[in-house]
Amino acid sequence: MTKDFTRRETLLAGAGLAAAALLPRGAMAQAAARWQLATPYPDGNFHTRNLKQFVDEVTAATGGRLTVQMHTNGSLLPMPQIKRGVQQGQVQIGEILLSAYGNEDPFFEVDGLPQLVTSYAEARRLSELAKPYIETRFQRQGVSLLYMVPWPPSGFYTNTPVATIDALRGTKMRTFSTMTNRFATLVGAAPTLVQAAEIPQAFATGVVNSMVTSAATGVDSQAWDYARIFTPIGFTFTRNAVFVQRRALEALSPADQAAVRAAAAAAETRGFAMSEEAASSAQATLATRGMTVAPPTPALLDGMQRVSNTMVDEWIVRAGEDGQRLIAAYRARS
Known part of the structure; x- marks a missing residue:
């Protein structure tokens, strides 16, 4: 009787193994799915904190079937390599400043157009209108957009007052995208591409002596050590995009894919609120650290609008029909 029982156990175990072998590979692998995530921003940045909460919510919602290891501050991949890294599977999730990829597709630059967006309500509207176009482009490249969150509005960092746009002429301006490079050229500054961590x-080595970026980046880089004046002008509300390799996402069960999407939607809503909070708190930090926060003069804003009109017209030509449709839709609803 013992021999019969042992034989029956062996047969049942064998049948179980055979059945498991017939399961789709994705169904077997998903229980141990572990993704790598690359972001160029430091741990204290609000984008990174938002991303960390997204990661924690994904792990909780999937019951630990999916875990994500974060690599912050460009420690695994610098920002110019993150998108390609996700496409090639070096990492499964990446975060980038979307407008920094304008050389790849001019459509990614739309939120880098100065003075096109001047409030969070306008930033949200432009983001929603642009999202389908961006998703289509990402899908063609083997990645899937998860969410987008804007940076706080940008301003000028200088050591001398910027009362008019002409005050920027002759400066060595730190740039981080095609759009900021073009802006520097139009105002007569010498553009130099410098990543946030650098x-x-x-500034210390004299490579640059001015820049236009958010107050949050100024805090991250301790701008009070190299600049005396911050002039907030609402230059842009550039967006970070968080995206995932399509193959990795589609290997998850439908329920876990839905959990990732739900956490991403929550991160986008939360990120907008965090950005607004960062806009005021970061600017206050700059002032507390001894920087002069100088409101823009009417003459400066007039000069900015002239440059903006030129850049929008140029961008529409480069972005083609999609760009023309987007700007028309945005202006119709403004």
Whole structure:
């Protein structure tokens, strides 16, 4: 009787193994799915904190079937390599400043157009209108958009007052995208591409002596060590995009894919609120650290609008019909 029982156990175990072998590979692998995530921003940045909460919510919602290891501050991949890294499977999730990829597709630059967006309500509207176009482009490249969150509005960092646009002429301006490079050229500054993590060194060595970026980046890079004046002008509300390799996402069960999407939607809503909070708190930090926060003069804003009109017209030509449709839709609803 013992021999019969042992034989029956063996047969049942064998049948179980055979059945497991017939399961789709994705169904077997998903229980141990572990993704790598690359972001160029430091741990204290609000984008990174939002991303960390997204990661925690994904792990909880999937019951631990999916875990994500974060690599912050460009420690695994610098920002110019993150998108390609996700496409090639070096990492499964990436975060980038979307407008920094304008050389790849001019459509990614739309939120880098100065003075096109001047409030969070306008930033949200432009983001929603642009999202289908961006999703289509990402899908063709083997990645899937999860969410987008804007940076706080940008301003000028200088050591002398910027009362008019002409005050920027002749400066060595730190740039981070095609759009900021073009802006610097139009105002007569010398553009130099510098990644966020390298800003302090670039100022210290005289490579640059001015820049236009958010107050949050100024805090991250301790701008009070190299600049005396911050002039907030609402230059842009550039967006970070968080995206995933399509193959990795589609390997998850439908329920876990839905959990990732739900966490991403929550991160986008939360990120907008965090950005607004960062806009005021970061600017206050700059002032507390001894920087002069100088409101823009009417003459400066007039000069900015002239440059903006030129850049919008140029962008529509480069972005083609999609760009023309987007700007028309945005202006119709403004």
